[in-house]
Amino acid sequence: MSSDRTHVHTGCHPCRCAPDGESVYVSSEFMNTQPMQVDVAIVGGGAAGLATSIFATRGTRGQTVVILDGAPRLGAKILVSGGGRCNVTNRTVTESDFFGGSRNTVRRILAAFPAEHTVSWFREIGVDLHEEEHGKLFPNTNRARDVLEALLREAERGRVRMLTGHRVTAIDRCDAGFRVVTPQVTLGARRVVLATGGRSLPKSGSDGGGYGLARRLGHTLVPQTPALVPLVLAGDFHAPLSGISQDVELTVRGAEIKALRVRGALLWTHFGISGPVVLDASRHWLRARLEGREVHVSLNFLPGEDASSTDRVLLAIAAARPTARLHTALAGMLPARVAETILRDLKVDRSLPMAHLPKNSRRELARSLVAWPLEVIDSQSYVRAEVTAGGVPLNEVDSGSLASRKCPGLHLVGEILDVDGRIGGFNFQWAWSTAWAAASAITRSAGAPL
Numbered sequence: 001m002s003s004d005r006t007h008v009h010t011g012c013h014p015c016r017c018a019p020d021g022e023s024v025y026v027s028s029e030f031m032n033t034q035p036m037q038v039d040v041a042i043v044g045g046g047a048a049g050l051a052t053s054i055f056a057t058r059g060t061r062g063q064t065v066v067i068l069d070g071a072p073r074l075g076a077k078i079l080v081s082g083g084g085r086c087n088v089t090n091r092t093v094t095e096s097d098f099f100g101g102s103r104n105t106v107r108r109i110l111a112a113f114p115a116e117h118t119v120s121w122f123r124e125i126g127v128d129l130h131e132e133e134h135g136k137l138f139p140n141t142n143r144a145r146d147v148l149e150a151l152l153r154e155a156e157r158g159r160v161r162m163l164t165g166h167r168v169t170a171i172d173r174c175d176a177g178f179r180v181v182t183p184q185v186t187l188g189a190r191r192v193v194l195a196t197g198g199r200s201l202p203k204s205g206s207d208g209g210g211y212g213l214a215r216r217l218g219h220t221l222v223p224q225t226p227a228l229v230p231l232v233l234a235g236d237f238h239a240p241l242s243g244i245s246q247d248v249e250l251t252v253r254g255a256e257i258k259a260l261r262v263r264g265a266l267l268w269t270h271f272g273i274s275g276p277v278v279l280d281a282s283r284h285w286l287r288a289r290l291e292g293r294e295v296h297v298s299l300n301f302l303p304g305e306d307a308s309s310t311d312r313v314l315l316a317i318a319a320a321r322p323t324a325r326l327h328t329a330l331a332g333m334l335p336a337r338v339a340e341t342i343l344r345d346l347k348v349d350r351s352l353p354m355a356h357l358p359k360n361s362r363r364e365l366a367r368s369l370v371a372w373p374l375e376v377i378d379s380q381s382y383v384r385a386e387v388t389a390g391g392v393p394l395n396e397v398d399s400g401s402l403a404s405r406k407c408p409g410l411h412l413v414g415e416i417l418d419v420d421g422r423i424g425g426f427n428f429q430w431a432w433s434t435a436w437a438a439a440s441a442i443t444r445s446a447g448a449p450l
């Protein structure tokens with residue numbers, strides 16, 4: 001898009017921070033736009049940036065809106081999302097599906113553009129959604145590409161300029177707005193929207209570069225950790241179970257943290273654990289570790305049961321089938337390979353007839369089945385994380401407009417903010433809702449002084 005580079009003068013007037021006569025390289029696309037001034041520069045063209053551009057150009061057709069993105073193509077993360085099917089939102093989205101910033105602020109932002117609006121907006125742009133388990137909404141075609149293409153089509157319809165391969169290296173505030181710098185082009189913009197995402201999936205272009213831009217414009221940062229990420233376990237209990245998926249309940253608890261219990265599918269892997277229930281638990285373990293708090297993760301192999309109910313079940317099996325071998329009895333309650341591995345780890349004879357299982361061993365087995373300690377030693381890092389926890393504190397933006405409280409004319413949307421959702425379409429909903437709030441405010445105030 002910008003391969004044709006031409007040496008020109010910017011004329012970024014009346015911006016004081018652009019020295020007169022400064023020379024920069026400008027893409028040929030922008031040679032016709034004199035002076036190099038746009039109404040809105042959106043830095044980052046992921047879900048939040050694209051949606052902001054669409055909403056902003058719908059409100060006021062006359063505004064010039066430019067997306068600058070460092071990646072060669074827009075929407076890499078949309079394409080890989082939801083296993084290539086893009087879980088666009090959820091039937092029910094509330095503030096309790098999110099962590100990080102204040103719940104009241106999150107609620108206000110979601111209320112202005114709730115999940116129902118997402119559904120009708122996507123229908124309008126040609127993407128009908130259907131519901132799957134846990135309220136997750138996917139495109140009817142089950143193709144993330146259709147979601148991305150619809151967004152790109154809408155942005156083009158709104159005459160949004162999309163400059164890919166344009167990584168923004170600096171944004172400076174000046175009288176007329178901002179000076180936005182990339183290696184190829186320097187733009188003057190009345191307003192800037194930071195939509196640079198977090199650090200997750202860095203190869204997609206979201207490598208945390210946006211945090212430095214935000215800090216330079218006066219923002220502070222909540223330290224970041226990966227979230228929605230597989231966890232690495234110590235020891236070798238998990239290794240023989242690699243590939244097995246089972247319904248479990250995970251508990252994350254510690255001396256100073258509120259216990260979190262999540263139920264769902266866990267996938268054993270060669271390095272530890274993955275699956276929706278693990279991804280949801282991961283941010284709690286990682287935040288506790290970041291803050292130096294003691295944290296423990298345990299696993300209930302029999303969700304809904306406790307030690308005494310499990311003991312009663314084992315007793316009932318012993319009474320009904322006294323000669324049944326222990327491993328056979330357990331294989332009726334758990335995947336057989338998991339049952340074998342538990343018995344080996346507890347050093348209990350797998351072939352013991354149920355009637356011969358001593359009371360103490362039975363009780364210990366029951367306790368272990370509902371509270372199996374997992375020694376988490378790490379996560380699979382941003383490389384495998386779906387989102388980033390931490391970022392620009394929510395109290396540094398206005399909840400109605402996502403306008404920065406530190407830098408007039410700047411808005412922040414999407415994952416760069418200190419808000420991360422649980423698994424199920426909530427993170428995209430955050431992108432759409434914040435985009436809507438920022439774009440509405442920008443169109444309302446088009447032409448007004450900053």
Ligand SMILES: Cc1cc2nc3c(=O)[nH]c(=O)nc-3n(C[C@H](O)[C@H](O)[C@H](O)COP(=O)(O)OP(=O)(O)OC[C@H]3O[C@@H](n4cnc5c(N)ncnc54)[C@H](O)[C@@H]3O)c2cc1C
Binds near residue numbers: 043
């Ligand atoms: C594998 C995977 C699957 C997922 N599946 C789902 C799902 O099904 N449902 C769901 O709700 N969420 C899902 N998510 C999370 C969701 O994708 C993100 O929360 C969402 O994309 C965040 O949108 P964003 O626009 O804020 O940031 P991003 O999508 O990260 O976009 C940021 C953009 O900014 C650009 N950028 C960064 N720095 C600069 C710079 N300095 N200059 C110019 N451009 C820059 C990047 O190149 C990128 O294009 C998934 C994430 C991953 C990694």
